[in-house]
Amino acid sequence: MPSYYKYLDLVDQVDSFPNIATHPVAFAEKTADYSRFIHQAHTIGYIIPIVLDALKDTTLSGDWWTIAPGVVSLNGDTTEERTRNIEETTRRWREAKKFEILSGWRNEKYTVYAPKSTPCFYMERCATPLFGVLTYGAHMTVYIPATPTTPMRLWVPRRAAGKQTYPGMLDNTVAGGMGDGVGPWECIVKEAGEEASFEESYVREHAKAVGFLSYFYVRHDKAGGEIGLLQPEIEYVYDMIVKPEAEGGPVPKPFDGEVDEHMLMDVEEVKTALKQMRFKPNCAAVILDFFIRHGILTNENEPDYLEIYTRIHRRFEFPTR
Structure with a gap:
């Protein structure tokens, strides 16, 4: 097993079902x-x-x-x-x-x-x-922008060691599935409080919708349950800028037992964790999308740029919400 993987290997993990349109x-x-x-x-x-x-x-x-x-x-x-x-x-x-x-x-x-x-x-x-049906979720990346003296930093949680799915792996700052009657915005507001202890008023004021991801996952052993089950998903994606703690910015804290800790990681540390496959597969895709949107991952520095982008923005053959 290699110690470092390519970004496209991460996409292969999460978008692992052949596309009827392209293949x-x-x-x-x-x-x-x-x-x-x-x-x-x-x-x-x-x-x-x-x-x-x-x-x-x-x-x-x-x-x-x-x-x-x-x-x-x-x-x-x-x-x-x-x-x-x-x-x-x-x-x-x-x-x-x-x-x-x-x-x-x-x-x-x-x-x-x-x-x-x-x-x-x-x-x-x-x-x-x-039944291989399409499901929905919402994910948010909370980050501190770069300054002339400090790099961009992301708040990255570690999933609880006792979770049934992907225990101990890295996650997006806030993430959750969308149950019946819950839209992506309300899902993010709810999960931000439950998973990271963010105040609802702060999230409603500062979180920004930035798009969505779509991929077709074939579940493996870390997902829990039977291997090979089918999981097409659409994830609505949000960003939220915060100030450093020293300047009064909010600090995420575990609340509902889903997360063991939150770590403040700079971009290079996140890149290393990605290439070591330490992120939950769909959360790695959300980070890659974040890198693309913020100009960290570009056509000039990534040979698989186009395939990465199109694979995590897949068109489905299913009816959608």
């Missing part, structure tokens, strides 16, 4: 034994064989699901009916300990969309990778 042959080979999860002829996810086998259980098919060669659909004429059917399916799997990933059940619903931003159904957060 149709690789996509066809990868999905040869997968089933499309559809709603009214629109693809809303992909189902791998071990999940399809579970769906074929006679206690789950019939009224709840329609299964045909290469295609699966969730029955129900309304959002509520479809929500009930997938809830019953995943609940039974959880009770039977069918999938390890369901041990992380949070009683937190995510929205899966039909075309025109219409909710198709709502489902348990930890179950979404079983």
